[in-house]
Amino acid sequence: MYKAMYKGVIRDEARQAAKRRQREEELRQSLLKRERYEAVQRVGPPGTCNEGTSPESPA
Template structure:
């Protein structure tokens, strides 16, 4: 094999190896970025859930307070309730 052919073969192998490595590296980086997005979404979801729970507890507390302060008449929602 001539020197030029060997140089071409080595150069093409090096370029191919470098290209494959770069593609895998880029895929790993994209995977890591997507995973961080999932972690952020989970954290955001937990924050929202905690906020909603706090709002629910506040609403229940206010309802209990208002029911103590104001007289609440029971409502009949069944048939024959006079609603037509």
């Protein structure tokens, strides 16, 4: 009985580790995308709107 419980714990830990690796990879990809986006698009502080602040728009 205890061996089966132990194997279940091991499987659960392996699943959690796999999910953690996947989330870390998704975060890494997201940060790369944000870095590329910010390289071509000006980004203001959160909660602000940048409408009309591009160099092409008339002041």
